[in-house]
Amino acid sequence: MNNKIINVQNLTKTFGEKEVICRCNMTVPQGVIYGFLGANGAGKTTIFKLITGLLNPTYGQINILGLDIGKSHNKILKQLGCMIESPIFYDHLSATENLEIHLKYMGCIDANIEKTLNDVGLVNIGKQPVSKFSLGMRQRLGIARAIIHKPRILILDEPINGLDPMGIREMRELFIRLVQEEHMTILISSHILSEIEYIADIIGVIVNGSIVEEITLLSIKEKFPEGLEEYFFNIMNGGNTYE
Known part of the structure; x- marks a missing residue:
């Protein structure tokens, strides 16, 4: 679990004169579920796009599986599964x-x-065109597309949007199974903190374009008995990070 499957250093991204990602550092060990948290507009989706090569960094370094994403994008791409935005x-x-x-x-x-x-729970759909799918069914298909080639790394941006409670539970169980049985490493963002608390091993928090802390869920629970929500709002309200 000490192997760094993703290592991001001093990552910065500007759009015009606006700096949206500011000297970010991220470390993701192999074989974990990394819960990525932040307020709307904090930079979660932008980080995911940079890691997957959908955006180029202004400067900084992104290493995935020991390879530089800028120099080995095609080789890395085959090892990635992702669902970013809709x-x-x-x-x-x-x-x-x-x-x-x-x-x-x-x-x-x-x-x-x-x-x-x-x-992913898409059964008995036959040859029905995707245009007939509900939002939840499209989310399920997006997850299916992300995992079907059995990537080593799975990056999911708000994957449970549009799912009903049963679907959310099914996807939760699927993600855990993918780590345990397929040995995937998963990065997942969600505004539903309880779902991240169910499955994550490590939490990363981004505030105003900078990752302010990476911490194990176990450490959070030791300091914040009420759990992840208490910890998250402590940081959002300017409280001290875990030391």
């Missing part, structure tokens, strides 16, 4: 057809589409 599909095609296109793009021939759809 997933986009070919709406006139079925879930199966969308996944087939993704697998071709990833150069993956050894994948079980039916099993993956079952894993």
Whole structure:
């Protein structure tokens, strides 16, 4: 668990004259669920886009699996699964057809589409076009697309949006299973703190474009008996970080 599967140093991103990410440092050990927390606009999605190569940093370094994302993007991409912001599909095609296109793009021939759809709770959908899917079904398909090629790292930005309580519980169990059985490392953001508290091993908190703390969930519970919500609002209200 000491192996750094993601290591970000002094990461900065500016858009025009506005600095949105400010000298961020992030360390994600292998085989954990890393819960990434912050207020709206703090920079969570931007960090995820930088890590996955969807955005280029202004300066700073991003190493994934020991490789520089800028120099080895294509090699790293095959080891990443991600769902950032609202997933986009070919709406006139079925879930199966969308996944087939993704697998071709990833150069993956050894994948079980039916099993993956079952894993995310998309059963008995036949050849129904994605245009007929509800928001929750689209979220499930987005997660299926992120995991179907069995990446080593899974990056999920608000993955339970649009899911009902049963769906949220199913995805929670799936994420834990992916770590335990498929040995994935998961970075996940969510505004639902209770869900992060259920599954995360490590918490990272970003405030105004800077990651102010990375801490184990166990350490949080030792200092904040009421749990993750108490800890999070303590930081948001300017309280001291854990020492």
